[in-house]
Structures are given as C-alpha cells and as structure tokens.
Amino acid sequence: MELDDYTSDARFVSRLTRETLALILAGGQGSRLYELTQWRAKPSVYFGGKLRIIDFPLSNCLNSGLRRIGVLTQYKAHSLIRHLVHGWTGFRPSSREFVEILPASQRIGGEWYRGTADAVYQNLDIIRTHEPKYVLILAGDHVYKMDYGPLLAAHAGREADMSVCCIEVPIEEAAGALGVMTVDDTGRVIAFDEKPENPTPIPGQSELCLASMGNYVFNTDFLYEQTIKDADMPNTTHDFGRDIIPSIIDKYHIYAYPFRDPETSEQAYWRDVGTLDAFWEANMELISVTPQLNLYDNRWPILSSQEQLPPAKFVFDEPGRRGEAIQSMVSAGCVVSGSSVHRSLLFSGVKVNSFSTVSDSVIMPEVEISRHCHIRSAIVDRGTLVPEGMEIGVDHDADRERGFRVTDKGITLVTPEMLDQSIHFTR
Numbered sequence: 001m002e003l004d005d006y007t008s009d010a011r012f013v014s015r016l017t018r019e020t021l022a023l024i025l026a027g028g029q030g031s032r033l034y035e036l037t038q039w040r041a042k043p044s045v046y047f048g049g050k051l052r053i054i055d056f057p058l059s060n061c062l063n064s065g066l067r068r069i070g071v072l073t074q075y076k077a078h079s080l081i082r083h084l085v086h087g088w089t090g091f092r093p094s095s096r097e098f099v100e101i102l103p104a105s106q107r108i109g110g111e112w113y114r115g116t117a118d119a120v121y122q123n124l125d126i127i128r129t130h131e132p133k134y135v136l137i138l139a140g141d142h143v144y145k146m147d148y149g150p151l152l153a154a155h156a157g158r159e160a161d162m163s164v165c166c167i168e169v170p171i172e173e174a175a176g177a178l179g180v181m182t183v184d185d186t187g188r189v190i191a192f193d194e195k196p197e198n199p200t201p202i203p204g205q206s207e208l209c210l211a212s213m214g215n216y217v218f219n220t221d222f223l224y225e226q227t228i229k230d231a232d233m234p235n236t237t238h239d240f241g242r243d244i245i246p247s248i249i250d251k252y253h254i255y256a257y258p259f260r261d262p263e264t265s266e267q268a269y270w271r272d273v274g275t276l277d278a279f280w281e282a283n284m285e286l287i288s289v290t291p292q293l294n295l296y297d298n299r300w301p302i303l304s305s306q307e308q309l310p311p312a313k314f315v316f317d318e319p320g321r322r323g324e325a326i327q328s329m330v331s332a333g334c335v336v337s338g339s340s341v342h343r344s345l346l347f348s349g350v351k352v353n354s355f356s357t358v359s360d361s362v363i364m365p366e367v368e369i370s371r372h373c374h375i376r377s378a379i380v381d382r383g384t385l386v387p388e389g390m391e392i393g394v395d396h397d398a399d400r401e402r403g404f405r406v407t408d409k410g411i412t413l414v415t416p417e418m419l420d421q422s423i424h425f426t427r
Contacts, residue, residue, distance in 0.1 A: 009153075046347055060145060070123070114237070141274070167270050180192070362379045
C-alpha cells in the first residue's frame with residue numbers, strides 16, 4: 001500500500017494527532033557551533049532574522065494539529081527556557097493544550113539525561129499522566145517545515161511499532177554526523193548505523209544515503225518497554241540511534257518514513273545547521289529570490305516570541321553616506337545609518353553606523369557596528385560592539401590574530417568575548 005493511501009482521510013489524521021504527545025529533545029550542546037553555543041543550547045540559537053531553531057519543530061507541531069508538547073532541556077537551558085516562557089506558554093490546559101518544559105532534574109537515580117532514550121525514560125511518569133496512544137519524538141535542532149499528520153497516519157496504517165523519519169543526503173554530509181539506515185522494498189528498516197564514518201549508500205545511488213532526521217513515532221506501550229529495557233542494560237549509551245533502534249529492527253516492525261514535499265513529491269527542505277558553515281549557508285539561502293524555505297508562507301507560519309520593537313529605519317541619503325540594504329533581510333528595531341548592507345541578515349535591534357559596509361553576513365540581535373567598519377562573510381553574535389574601523393572577514397590571518405574563529409570555508413565568527421566584551425549574556 002502506498003503511503004498516500006494512509007493520509008487521505010482527514011478525520012483519521014485528526015484523531016491521530018489528538019492521540020499523540022510530542023516530545024522535543026532540546027538539550028543538545030551543539031559543540032560544532034563552537035562559541036555560538038557558549039552561552040546557549042543549540043535549539044536556542046538564532047536563525048532566519050527573527051527566529052530560533054526550536055521554533056521550527058514547535059511550529060510544525062501546532063500547524064500539524066499537535067497541541068500537547070513537552071520540551072526536554074538540559075545544556076545551558078536558561079536562554080531556551082526564557083524563550084519558551086515568553087512565546088510558547090499561552091495555551092489552555094483545560095482544553096488539553098500545552099507546551100511543558102521538562103528540564104533534566106535527576107528524577108530517577110540522581111543522573112542528568114545520559115542520552116536521547118534516557119531523557120525520555122526519565123519522564124515516563126509524566127508521559128503516563130497524559131495517556132497518549134502515540135509519542136512523537138522530535139529533534140529540536142533542525143530547520144525544516146513538516147506536517148506530522150501523514151507521518152502518524154503512515155505509522156498507524158502500517159501497524160508499525162516505531163517509525164523513523166528519513167531523508168536522502170550526500171554521503172559526505174552524513175559521515176560521522178547522522179544516523180544512516182537501510183530499508184527493504186516495503187520501507188522496513190533492516191539496518192541502522194549511528195553516525196558511521198562510511199555510510200551505506202542507497203542502492204543505485206552511490207553518492208546518497210538514507211539518513212535519520214532524529215524524528216520518531218512510537219506506540220506508547222512499545223516506547224515504555226524499550227526505554228525501560230535500555231535503562232537496565234549494561235554498556236549502553238542510552239541513545240535511540242546508537243542503542244535502541246539497532247537492537248529492535250530484527251524483532252519488531254520498524255519502518256522508515258521518507259520526508260518529501262507534499263506538492264511535488266521531491267526531496268523536502270531539511271537542514272542540520274550543526275556547523276558554523278552549515279549555519280551560515282542555511283541563513284544565506286533565505287535571502288535568495290525564491291528560497292527553498294519560505295518564511296512568508298501564511299499557510300504554514302513559523303511562529304516565535306516577538307519583542308515589541310519599532311520598524312527598521314534607513315537614514316541619510318548622501319554620496320558615500322547612504323543608508324541602504326540590498327538583497328537582505330532586516331528585522332524590526334534595526335537602524336542602518338549612512339551605511340550599506342548587501343546579501344545579509346540583520347536580526348532585531350542591530351545598528352550599523354555611517355560609512356560601514358556589511359556583506360554576506362549574519363548579524364545577531366543587538367549588535368552595534370561602529371563607523372568605518374567593513375564586515376564580510378561573517379557571523380557576529382548577539383550583543384557584540386564592533387569597534388570603529390574594524391575589518392572582519394577581509395583578511396583571515398588578521399582575523400585569527402585577533403582571536404576570531406575562521407572556518408574551513410572562510411566564514412569568520414565574532415563574539416563579544418573575542419573582543420574582550422565579557423558580558424556573559426544568556427539571551
């Protein structure tokens with residue numbers, strides 16, 4: 001039976017979403033983002049001019065009709081928790097709608113979350129209080145738009161014990177970074193390797209492999225059984241990809257669910273922005289005329305906590321001193337004063353002072369760029385004050401001498417601490 005056959009009944013899908021509890025795993029450290037996650041968890045990192053990465057799975061849940069959501073936090077979670085409290089707690093508990101924050105709190109055995117499976121295991125008592133028929137487990141650190149309804153329908157229609165969302169990615173992108181699976185002709189998972197150095201290619205497509213998105217659907221009783229079993233096992237890392245999935249594929253019905261564009265059936269947009277280069281590239285894609293990720297789609301809005309800020313402003317119109325932004329995204333509260341911004345994203349409250357230029361860069365909230373600065377191919381973290389006359393991304397050797405981080409692809413990361421501005425913010 002084709003997957004589409006399971007999703008044709010809207011009432012069936014609606015019932016499934018009401019019977020599902022979504023859990024977003026948002027405790028990731030994001031170490032490959034280096035100083036960008038020095039004061040925040042990866043899901044709390046800013047993205048797309050006005051959003052945070054966690055806003056994508058949360059918005060996907062609401063747009064899919066899922067309104068019972070738990071967010072599991074751990075690593076440097078203050079920034080993330082504050083974002084959730086400010087923007088994602090306006091639900092009606094009386095209507096069984098909520099976003100609950102589930103921090104690592106040593107509820108069982110005095111341990112912090114030791115892995116993705118352990119994070120769920122330590123909250124089994126909370127899951128039981130909601131009595132879901134299905135549990136949808138989502139990675140909190142990827143950028144994509146997805147309707148989870150058809151996934152749930154396919155899972156129920158196949159009578160699966162567990163379903164794993166998957167996407168085709170280049171082998172070099174998955175190597176050492178993503179879980180990789182092999183499936184048979186029916187879509188059943190027959191092999192699973194967590195972050196292999198040499199991923200198994202898709203038959204007939206030697207440059208691609210089938211990678212896990214970190215999104216899973218479990219029958220609730222099966223989830224209880226497997227996480228409890230894993231918790232009692234010796235020599236386990238308590239991880240779904242590394243431990244649980246490989247141990248169950250031979251005995252149970254584990255199916256892959258391919259993530260495709262519902263209108264074209266082609267590969268859907270999905271980005272793991274886990275490295276500085278990938279993060280910069282995904283942001284830069286947004287400023288193209290017709291980006292794959294459409295943030296202006298009112299049918300599937302990406303929601304977020306919004307500060308009340310004045311409109312962006314562009315001032316001065318003189319030769320050599322003109323406030324302008326070309327092929328860029330400029331958020332509320334920004335002031336571009338007698339300066340030029342090209343192919344860049346300015347988050348809220350950014351100030352670019354006269355005679356400065358910014359190109360091909362991601363400028364986080366509340367950054368101030370002083371006069372006569374030149375910034376190129378850079379990521380500038382929140383709250384940074386760029387001193388007058390400074391050049392960033394122009395001479396990489398000079399960048400390194402100042403203590404800035406320069407990636408293999410030539411992207412320069414600047415944080416307040418690198419400029420001896422030890423503000424230690426947790427925003």
